[in-house]
Structures are given as structure tokens and as C-alpha cells.
Amino acid sequence: QKEVEQDPGPLSVPEGAIVSLNCTYSNSAFQYFMWYRQYSRKGPELLMYTYSSGNKEDGRFTAQVDKSSKYISLFIRDSQPSDSATYLCAMSVTGGSEKLVFGKGTKLTVNP
Amino acid sequence: DAGVTQSPTHLIKTRGQQVTLRCSPKSGHDTVSWYQQALGQGPQFIFQYYEEEERQRGNFPDRFSGHQFPNYSSELNVNALLLGDSALYLCASSTLAGAFSYEQYFGPGTRLTVT
Numbered sequence: 001q002k003e004v005e006q007d008p009g010p011l012s013v014p015e016g017a018i019v020s021l022n023c024t025y026s027n028s029a030f031q032y033f034m035w036y037r038q039y040s041r042k043g044p045e046l047l048m049y050t051y052s053s054g055n056k057e058d059g060r061f062t063a064q065v066d067k068s069s070k071y072i073s074l075f076i077r078d079s080q081p082s083d084s085a086t087y088l089c090a091m092s093v094t095g096g097s098e099k100l101v102f103g104k105g106t107k108l109t110v111n112p
Numbered sequence: 113d114a115g116v117t118q119s120p121t122h123l124i125k126t127r128g129q130q131v132t133l134r135c136s137p138k139s140g141h142d143t144v145s146w147y148q149q150a151l152g153q154g155p156q157f158i159f160q161y162y163e164e165e166e167r168q169r170g171n172f173p174d175r176f177s178g179h180q181f182p183n184y185s186s187e188l189n190v191n192a193l194l195l196g197d198s199a200l201y202l203c204a205s206s207t208l209a210g211a212f213s214y215e216q217y218f219g220p221g222t223r224l225t226v227t
Binding site: 041044098 | 157217
């Protein structure tokens with residue numbers, strides 16, 4: 001079993017839709033949870049960062065962590081064509097500069 | 113403020129050859145991590161350099177080696193290239209000094225094709 005599982009999609013939605021992206025993990029030591037966005041031929045950029053369990057909101061983006069279920073989610077409200085990218089979940093045990101363990105990534109297309 | 117830069121952008125090598133990839137971290141960062149991202153996969157951690165020493169290493173063979181220079185830039189070397197080494201190689205910079213920083217800034221990557 002891989003440490004982090006993520007449905008690779010692809011996921012195609014109409015503009016304005018609510019998008020839900022999810023990852024599960026097996027290592028209960030993970031405490032720091034991140035979502036990265038990666039456009040084609042670019043490096044990943046950090047979207048959201050959450051420590052331990054709970055919710056975090058930033059504009060149209062909401063990150064949720066449920067440590068009891070080892071399950072994290074990213075919600076995108078009012079999705080835009082510019083949100084079309086691959087979304088990667090990543091996790092680490094101690095945060096900071098420690099190595100990140102990534103999911104496979106979910107390719108999202110938002111159609112105008 | 114220049115972000116993380118990597119060179120070359122892409123290159124093609126033959127099986128058995130050796131390759132060197134380069135990374136310059138974001139200004140103010142002292143730690144460089146290297147990741148391998150195969151097509152359709154998430155990045156996998158190769159190793160991390162801090163103060164010119166390898167600080168952490170992922171599950172990669174000794175064919176993968178690195179170096180960090182006094183100006184914090186870094187090189188990734190891969191010997192005896194295999195077809196399976198074809199991937200996007202990402203460099204991420206961060207800092208272990210000063211205040212806690214959770215963000216690792218990624219460069220655009222070097223796309224390596226092994227034929």
C-alpha cells in the first residue's frame with residue numbers, strides 16, 4: 001500500500017462548479033498536509049497548508065483534514081478555467097523543510 | 113526576487129551516460145531538496161542538502177548523488193542512466209535557519225529523456 005493515495009482522475013467540470021479533491025494516507029505520523037497546484041510544464045506551487053486536523057479557508061479554496069480517518073480534502077468553489085491544472089496532495093511528519101510525500105495528483109479541467 | 117531556477121530546461125541522454133542537473137535556490141534559502149516526477153506520478157523525494165551535506169535521502173540508488181556549494185546552489189548527478197530515469201527532476205528550496213517556514217518553493221524542473 002502506498003503511503004499516500006490520490007485518485008488521478010481526470011476530472012472535468014463546468015465553470016462555476018464546486019470541485020472536491022481527496023487523498024488518503026496510511027502513515028499516522030503525518031501531521032502537516034499541503035495541496036500543491038501544478039500547471040503543465042511548471043513546478044508545483046503551494047496552495048494550502050494545514051497542521052493536524054481541522055479546516056482552513058483561503059478565498060475560494062478550503063482544505064480539510066480528518067486524521068481519524070486519514071483523509072484530506074481540497075474544495076474549490078466557483079471553479080474557473082484558470083483552475084485547470086494538476087492538484088497534488090503532500091504530507092510530512094515534522095513540517096518545515098522535511099521531505100514531502102506526494103500523491104499521484106489529480107488532473108482537473110474546468111470548462112468555460 | 114528570482115525564484116528557484118534550474119538548468120537545463122530539458123535534455124536527452126543515452127542509456128549508460130551520466131548527467132548533471134543544476135539548481136539555484138530562492139534568495140535567502142539555504143536548503144535544497146531534489147524530487148523525481150515520472151509522467152503521471154507525483155514527485156518522489158531523492159535527497160536534501162543543507163550546509164553542503166546530504167541531510168536526508170529517499171529510496172534512490174547510489175547512482176543518484178548530489179552536491180551543494182557554498183552559495184547554496186546544488187547539483188544532482190545521475191550515473192549509468194536507465195530508461196526508467198526519464199522524468200521531470202524538480203528542485204525545491206527552503207530554509208532551516210531562522211523562523212519556521214513550511215513552504216518549499218519548487219523550480220520549473222529539468223525534463224530528462226533517456227533513450
